[in-house]
Amino acid sequence: MNSFLEKVNVEIPIIQAGMAGGITTPELVAAVANKGALGTIGAGYMSGDALRNQIKQVKELTDKPIAVNLFAVSLDASSTNLGDMQRVLDNFRRELGIEQGGEAVKVHDYLEEKVEVLIDEEIAVVSTAFGVLSSDLIELLKNNHVKLIGMATNLDEAMQLEQAGYDVVVAQGYGAGGHRGTFDVAEYPDGSDIGLFVLVQSLVENISVPVIAAGGIHTSDQTAALLKMGASGVQLGTRFLVAKEAGTNKSYREALLQAKTEDTVVTKVFSGRPARAIINRFVGEVESSGIDLLTFPIQNELTKDIRAAGKQLGAADFQSLWAGQGVGAIKKEETVEEIIDDLVGDGGDFVD
Known part of the structure; x- marks a missing residue:
């Protein structure tokens, strides 16, 4: 069985990206989860109370596993x-x-408060961007049976995530929408700019945890090619932005x-x-x-x-x-079900 699917307990190796700012409505996250993929609440800017409220709304719509996305850096400034x-x-x-x-x-930063909420609400998967969580938070989450997914834009970042105990690494290619996940923007002012296929190959060959491909993916042919390269799944954001269930204005x-x-x-x-x-x-x-x-x-x-x-x-x-x-290439609004069905295509090696 695909080790990523086994780790996060989903049926389809697709992650709906954790887009912050109100895009990941409970309806969107739940629809992705109910379809058998991994829906993600984008909680980067949320307070603990707002996150708890959103999780409860999602739980009213699905009993499947979901993820919550956090920023690994403090926002206090x-x-x-x-x-x-x-x-x-x-x-x-x-x-x-x-x-x-x-x-x-x-x-204000609410990271530690949000981690407490995730544990209280028994969230099974947490994904992060912009770096690596502190060792204390990683230990706390691991002790509560949470699987960790981290975003990397180069091999060094991926190795940091693996060494810190993350279970899955997302290879974010240069074509990805939204924020670059690059850890050190002093070293890479415009974000590390490695193309997706080169990045996926580099990570697959050099780290042992499952690698998820992200960045410009919108077709079943792309997903099939990336899986053939050794990726364990794909993560999409832009195509889900025009899902009928999304909070996109x-x-x-x-x-x-x-x-x-x-x-x-x-x-x-x-x-x-x-x-x-x-x-x-x-x-x-x-x-x-x-x-x-x-x-x-x-x-x-x-x-x-x-x-x-x-x-x-x-x-x-x-x-x-x-x-x-x-x-x-995205020219129409669709439901989550239609998007995932199109990405899976006729099945093949995409779904175990």
Whole structure:
């Protein structure tokens, strides 16, 4: 049996990516789980109470295993050195009719609180991005029979995850949408940029835990090829963004369905960390301003009100339109069941 399937107790080797920011609705996560794949709650920015509430809603819709995705880094941060960036962002705020930016910002972290919730709620699988959890948290989760999945963008990161005790590693190729999982953005300012097939081959040959492929995947032919290479499964985000069960707003959906393959770029303007998004006016104007971006999560906190207003007003030019390089091939909304059926194709070696 596929060792990944055995470890996480699912039937189909597909992971729905843990996309933070309200995309992974209980309906989306439960539909993926009920279909036999691994649904994931994107909890990176959630408080402990918000996460507990979401888990309970998912449990009302499915009794199958689910995963929760966390950031492995602390979000605790504050800054008063905002002037230049706030002046740039205030131009957007005036246009959107929202309050001007403040002189200080503080971000709270809820990681340890969320881990306690995961244990209380008996979540079976936890995935992480941006690094490796502390040894104390890993031990706590392992002692409560939690399987750990970590995202890696190069072999060194994958080996760190394996050595720390992670059970599965996701190989995130350069074409993936949303944030690059790269651990050290000082060393790799734009994120480690290895293509998916080269990365999968490198990991399969050099680590012993199951490897999951992620980044631009949207067809059954791709999944079959990656499994033939030795991957134990695939993880998808962009295609699930247009699932009927997803929390993607209308203007974002329309941007995804209209985008061409060449319309995405890796940018730090929204959050301070490199992430792949559909190019829009916000990306172009902030990048061309010449003002230094602030670090994550300060930049993310500063742009939050603009992105929220863009969502509320249906203005895609002011939103973070995360998308992978496969977006150009996605031309219609589908249910989760239709998406997974299409990815599995006629079965073959895809499903054990």
